[in-house]
Amino acid sequence: MNILVINPGAVSTKVAVFSQGKERFSHSLPHSAKELAPFPRILDQTDYRLRLVLQDLAQSGVALSELDAVCGRGGLFKHLPSGTYRVDADVLHDVYHPPYGEHASNLGVVLADAIGRMAGIPAYFVDPVSVDELQDVARLSGFKGMPKESFFHALNQKAVARRAAASLGKPYESLNLLVAHLGGGVSVAAHRKGRIVDVTNIKDDGSMSMDRGGSLPVNALIRLCFSGKSREEVRQLLGSEAGVYSYLGTKDFREVEARMDAGDRMADLVFRAFAYQLAKDIGAMAAVLRYQADALVFTGGLANSKRFLKEILSYVEGLAPVLVFPGEEEMRALAEGAQRVLDGEAAKIYGETCVNTDVEG
Numbered sequence: 001m002n003i004l005v006i007n008p009g010a011v012s013t014k015v016a017v018f019s020q021g022k023e024r025f026s027h028s029l030p031h032s033a034k035e036l037a038p039f040p041r042i043l044d045q046t047d048y049r050l051r052l053v054l055q056d057l058a059q060s061g062v063a064l065s066e067l068d069a070v071c072g073r074g075g076l077f078k079h080l081p082s083g084t085y086r087v088d089a090d091v092l093h094d095v096y097h098p099p100y101g102e103h104a105s106n107l108g109v110v111l112a113d114a115i116g117r118m119a120g121i122p123a124y125f126v127d128p129v130s131v132d133e134l135q136d137v138a139r140l141s142g143f144k145g146m147p148k149e150s151f152f153h154a155l156n157q158k159a160v161a162r163r164a165a166a167s168l169g170k171p172y173e174s175l176n177l178l179v180a181h182l183g184g185g186v187s188v189a190a191h192r193k194g195r196i197v198d199v200t201n202i203k204d205d206g207s208m209s210m211d212r213g214g215s216l217p218v219n220a221l222i223r224l225c226f227s228g229k230s231r232e233e234v235r236q237l238l239g240s241e242a243g244v245y246s247y248l249g250t251k252d253f254r255e256v257e258a259r260m261d262a263g264d265r266m267a268d269l270v271f272r273a274f275a276y277q278l279a280k281d282i283g284a285m286a287a288v289l290r291y292q293a294d295a296l297v298f299t300g301g302l303a304n305s306k307r308f309l310k311e312i313l314s315y316v317e318g319l320a321p322v323l324v325f326p327g328e329e330e331m332r333a334l335a336e337g338a339q340r341v342l343d344g345e346a347a348k349i350y351g352e353t354c355v356n357t358d359v360e361g
Contacts, residue, residue: 001342002066004115005334006053007073008107011036013049015056017067018335025060026331029053042102043095046110053111064119071338072108073330074128076100079150079355082131082158082196083348084337087113087123090351100151105129124347126337127155131196132355138198138288152187152199153300159333160299161191164323168295175294178285178320180278180312182302183328184251185209188281190288198288200281203239207277210251213242214277244270253302275308279315286319293320300328 002024007014011033016026029052031045039045057064072087077094085091087109095106109125116123131154139147157179164179165172173194180188186209189199200206200214208214216238225234245251247270248259259267286293296319302308303326313322341347 001068001339002062003335003338003342004057004062004067004070005072005331005338006070006108006111006115007330007334008049008104008111010104013052013111014331015053016331016335017057017060017062018332018339021335021339023332023335024062027056027060029056042104042107043110046107046114049107050111050114053115064115067115067119067121069122069124069338069342070112070115070119071124071126071334072110072112073105073155073334074108074125074130075103075106076151077106077128077130077350079130079132080128080350080353081133081348081355082127082154083353084124084126084341084345085350085353086347087116087125088350091125094350100130103129122341122347124338124341126334127158129154131158133195133197134199135197149201149204150196150199151201151203152189152196153181153183153185153202154196155330155333156181156299156328157187157189157191157196157199159329159336160297160325163325163329164295164297167323170294176289176292177295177297178282178289178293179297179299180282181300181328182278182298182308183209183300185212186214186278186300186302188278188285190285192289198285200285206281208243208274210253211240211243211245213238213246244274253305253308257305257307271308272311275311276315279312282312282316282319286316291319295323296320297323297325299325301326303327 003018005016011031013029017024076098077091078099091109095110098106112123129151132150134150141148161177161179162172164177165175177191179191185202186207187200187202189196206214248256248267256267256271260271298309303324
């Protein structure tokens with residue numbers, strides 16, 4: 001079986017082909033600001049990115065006729081349970097009329113659908129960022145009409161949780177796991193017996209990340225919103241200019257550590273505050289699991305920093321045995337999700353499984 005995987009990001013499109021479960025090749029196709037400038041909306045980039053993907057396949061010696069399936073990254077869709085979904089008219093409608101806004105990852109299903117039609121093969125998506133398996137008690141916030149919503153690194157969280165379960169020699173569905181994804185964005189989730197029953201929502205709460213604010217003081221946030229800035233200015237500020245970047249002016253964690261080594265006291269303080277906030281999130285999710293976690297699992301690019309993990313673990317090491325899987329498993333996770341369906345698992349139907357998140361009556 002040959003499966004094409006497509007993962008669009010803000011400034012690149014990752015492309016890989018997996019054959020019989022093994023990676024045949026994986027490339028990251030960069031997109032410069034100049035190349036993207038002519039496209040007012042993200043969806044306007046479809047033909048441009050499709051052309052690059054097809055060129056990459058040709059240059060890699062892969063004919064469309066060789067492919068058995070194509071799987072694209074899922075984006076800001078309606079909330080839905082974890083799983084592998086067939087790309088259909090309902091999800092494509094929501095890409096063109098996005099319920100939660102535009103994002104480069106939304107293009108994954110559009111590109112998969114286009115290539116699937118060209119090659120006459122099924123197109124899928126797996127565990128988009130809008131996966132929602134929250135228990136009802138986790139949905140209530142502190143104000144009726146503002147329910148907590150589930151947006152996080154579902155694809156990598158689920159893939160790494162399965163990998164952790166395999167290393168423990170037990171089914172994922174039998175374990176309680178604390179999983180911390182540490183990347184440009186961060187998320188900490190409580191996995192209970194195969195479901196993510198609570199998670200820090202990278203759009204709304206939890207620790208700061210490299211460029212997002214996480215939980216913020218309510219009164220200070222109100223003042224910011226009424227300081228004369230537009231809604232879009234506030235969204236931009238808190239969505240890509242907050243977090244570590246707001247303190248240190250960098251989105252490169254390696255630079256933070258280099259500045260610490262050079263004696264930068266502010267870099268040291270931000271580093272420790274970042275770890276402190278993540279430790280509090282982990283502790284909160286441990287409480288969700290009633291302190292009965294089988295493992296504490298770290299993943300994402302920042303998990304490569306032993307110093308950062310040591311700082312976090314200085315607070316939470318006693319909660320559970322620690323497993324570390326640096327980097328991300330997204331491309332393989334997409335391929336494996338498609339492979340499970342090709343092997344006989346039923347693909348889920350988008351319109352039939354969307355989650356009703358209204359528990360407030």
